[in-house]
Amino acid sequence: MASDLRPxxxxxxxxxxxxxxxxxxxxxxxxxxxxxxxxxxxxxxxxFYAAFTAHPAVPPRVRGAFFPRFHGTRLLPAPASxxxxxxxHIVLDDLLAGLQSPCVADVKIGACTWPPRSPDPYVAKCLxxxxxxTSALLGFRxxxxxxxxxxxxxxxxxxRSELKGMDAAGVHRVLRRYVxxxxxxxxGLDCALAAAVYGGEGGVLAQxxxxxxxxxxxxxxxxxxxSILFGYDANAAAAAAAxxxxxxxxxxxxxxxxxxxxxxxxxxxxxxxxxxxSLIKFIGDIVAEVTEKASNIVYLQMSHIKRHQMERKxxxxxxxxxxxxxxx
Amino acid sequence: MASDLRPxxxxxxxxxxxxxxxxxxxxxxxxxxxxxxxxxxxxxxxxFYAAFTAHPAVPPRVRGAFFPRFHGTRLLPAPASxxxxxxxHIVLDDLLAGLQSPCVADVKIGACTWPPRSPDPYVAKCLxxxxxxTSALLGFRxxxxxxxxxxxxxxxxxxRSELKGMDAAGVHRVLRRYVxxxxxxxxGLDCALAAAVYGGEGGVLAQxxxxxxxxxxxxxxxxxxxSILFGYDANAAAAAAAxxxxxxxxxxxxxxxxxxxxxxxxxxxxxxxxxxxSLIKFIGDIVAEVTEKASNIVYLQMSHIKRHQMERKxxxxxxxxxxxxxxx
Numbered sequence: 001m002a003s004d005l006r007p008x009x010x011x012x013x014x015x016x017x018x019x020x021x022x023x024x025x026x027x028x029x030x031x032x033x034x035x036x037x038x039x040x041x042x043x044x045x046x047x048f049y050a051a052f053t054a055h056p057a058v059p060p061r062v063r064g065a066f067f068p069r070f071h072g073t074r075l076l077p078a079p080a081s082x083x084x085x086x087x088x089h090i091v092l093d094d095l096l097a098g099l100q101s102p103c104v105a106d107v108k109i110g111a112c113t114w115p116p117r118s119p120d121p122y123v124a125k126c127l128x129x130x131x132x133x134t135s136a137l138l139g140f141r142x143x144x145x146x147x148x149x150x151x152x153x154x155x156x157x158x159x160r161s162e163l164k165g166m167d168a169a170g171v172h173r174v175l176r177r178y179v180x181x182x183x184x185x186x187x188g189l190d191c192a193l194a195a196a197v198y199g200g201e202g203g204v205l206a207q208x209x210x211x212x213x214x215x216x217x218x219x220x221x222x223x224x225x226x227s228i229l230f231g232y233d234a235n236a237a238a239a240a241a242a243x244x245x246x247x248x249x250x251x252x253x254x255x256x257x258x259x260x261x262x263x264x265x266x267x268x269x270x271x272x273x274x275x276x277x278s279l280i281k282f283i284g285d286i287v288a289e290v291t292e293k294a295s296n297i298v299y300l301q302m303s304h305i306k307r308h309q310m311e312r313k314x315x316x317x318x319x320x321x322x323x324x325x326x327x328x
Numbered sequence: 329m330a331s332d333l334r335p336x337x338x339x340x341x342x343x344x345x346x347x348x349x350x351x352x353x354x355x356x357x358x359x360x361x362x363x364x365x366x367x368x369x370x371x372x373x374x375x376f377y378a379a380f381t382a383h384p385a386v387p388p389r390v391r392g393a394f395f396p397r398f399h400g401t402r403l404l405p406a407p408a409s410x411x412x413x414x415x416x417h418i419v420l421d422d423l424l425a426g427l428q429s430p431c432v433a434d435v436k437i438g439a440c441t442w443p444p445r446s447p448d449p450y451v452a453k454c455l456x457x458x459x460x461x462t463s464a465l466l467g468f469r470x471x472x473x474x475x476x477x478x479x480x481x482x483x484x485x486x487x488r489s490e491l492k493g494m495d496a497a498g499v500h501r502v503l504r505r506y507v508x509x510x511x512x513x514x515x516g517l518d519c520a521l522a523a524a525v526y527g528g529e530g531g532v533l534a535q536x537x538x539x540x541x542x543x544x545x546x547x548x549x550x551x552x553x554x555s556i557l558f559g560y561d562a563n564a565a566a567a568a569a570a571x572x573x574x575x576x577x578x579x580x581x582x583x584x585x586x587x588x589x590x591x592x593x594x595x596x597x598x599x600x601x602x603x604x605x606s607l608i609k610f611i612g613d614i615v616a617e618v619t620e621k622a623s624n625i626v627y628l629q630m631s632h633i634k635r636h637q638m639e640r641k642x643x644x645x646x647x648x649x650x651x652x653x654x655x656x
Contacts, residue, residue, distance in 0.1 A: 111439075111598060111599055112440065116459060123455075131444060137444050139598030216605055217609065267467075267606060268609045270439060270467030270602030273605055274599055277596060277598055277602075281544070281545065281595075
């Protein structure tokens with residue numbers, strides 16, 4: 001079975017596996033193998049998954065909806081080691097399994113990416129990166145993106161230096177680009193998939209809000225330096241958008257990367273929660289923008305008389321007088 | 329009129345005015361005079377108040393409920409300057425005016441107390457303090473407290489070094505102490521005023537939640553290093569608690585200290601919001617604790633038969649079967 005393992009085609013962040021380097025692998029049958037990170041990090045992440053999976057205070061709905069399922073650890077032959085000495089991997093659900101043309105975004109959450117009790121040099125290193133990127137300013141940074149155009153299969157995937165140098169306007173743009181079918185370099189972002197992917201019942205925004213409700217009360221873990229991974233299928237989203245249905249299904253919102261998770265010790269994860277609320281505001285603004293545009297189109301299609309009635313009503317509302325006007 | 333000015337009796341944080349030192353003053357008629365802070369801070373704070381007061385996008389309800397009213401700046405004779413050369417003061421509502429025995433808490437909000445674009449030495453200084461105190465860990469720190477015992481007028485007021493060295497358990501304790509009428513050094517905290525001060529319609533918790541709703545959407549300002557000031561009257565709260573009324577009225581929740589406010593630039597204040605949510609969790613837990621205790625007392629006062637019926641019902645609920653049982 002190990003011979004079927006290969007680097008995931010759609011990886012957007014982290015080290016990539018190659019003939020002589022460790023990196024994540026997928027088996028094409030729904031499993032994802034993440035090599036244990038060096039030092040204590042890998043052990044720490046595996047221990048987190050084991051504890052989290054069994055924790056009685058984690059609501060099953062939260063665990064199932066927002067975290068990859070953990071299948072233990074497994075030794076796999078390591079590349080470039082003499083005789084392929086085995087190396088331990090964390091085995092997880094492949095979060096993009098079943099998506100034909102996966103569009104992926106990896107968003108690292110939190111203004112601060114270091115646990116408060118970290119040693120000073122580590123704090124200094126992370127802090128510098130948090131201030132160079134948008135983490136300190138926005139409470140999150142985009143670490144990776146991959147967008148497939150459903151019409152021609154073209155893939156857009158900015159490189160890491162481009163993402164690192166991004167300011168708030170750049171982040172707003174990349175979050176719009178993630179749900180657009182045309183990627184002109186000017187203002188050519190149509191946000192055609194925003195209602196289908198971000199909006200609606202199973203959309204990103206609804207899922208982020210559900211996650212937020214848990215973060216307002218959970219005091220078990222502090223998720224420093226963890227990411228939220230978004231995934232959707234370009235074809236399914238395009239079909240949903242074409243039929244004005246807002247639920248293509250299969251829009252994924254998952255937490256990943258737990259090498260720096262800290263004990264909550266009875267305190268909520270205010271750092272993650274703050275960043276999550278900031279991300280919700282960014283995405284909510286994009287949804288509001290396209291919803292407003294859509295209702296403007298409906299408005300323009302209305303008859304002149306209906307529009308006149310609406311305008312009179314809205315003037316009355318603005319004056320703070322809520323009496324209904326008789327239809328004139 | 330200036331001759332009536334005096335240092336506020338109930339000040340819990342910041343420099344205290346004396347014969348040869350600048351510090352805040354009150355006139356006993358509802359106004360509070362805050363000397364402009366040195367360097368650019370004072371100017372910055374005065375400019376914030378002027379802009380905030382006039383900003384059309386700030387909801388009047390938020391401005392009125394959660395911020396001191398700004399009455400401009402005023403030159404007052406400065407102590408210890410030859411001939412009393414005048415010094416500029418920011419004139420604000422005295423937030424504790426009208427309270428006979430004010431109980432006050434000053435809570436500095438945010439895991440991070442420095443605006444992201446601050447110069448490195450300032451960041452280093454603030455960061456060290458955020459890590460030494462509970463800011464980084466809890467998302468807030470208690471900067472000052474004053475509690476009056478309604479029975480004997482005794483005042484409890486921990487000194488600053490005590491507050492600075494406080495851990496999470498200490499913060500939980502001081503927030504319980506703030507609403508207790510007995511302050512034994514052991515576990516002698518009765519939280520007798522928790523329902524009256526923290527709970528109920530006009531209580532601290534309801535006010536913090538309203539403030540939170542604004543912080544989830546406002547992108548005008550980032551309130552680095554600002555505090556939330558709580559205030560209530562010991563006598564009014566004791567009377568309300570005695571009559572089991574949960575609304576003594578006049579429970580105050582106000583933002584103060586705006587020398588480090590930054591432009592929001594279209595991004596929510598995730599740092600303040602995260603800390604605010606953490607504080608809400610701490611205070612919500614205290615309210616839940618006393619509410620549970622109260623309902624246990626009611627439960628114990630019930631007849632045996634009633635209790636038996638309730639237990640059967642709750643077992644049924646736990647099994648996930650929501651059919652009402654017939655009363656046996």
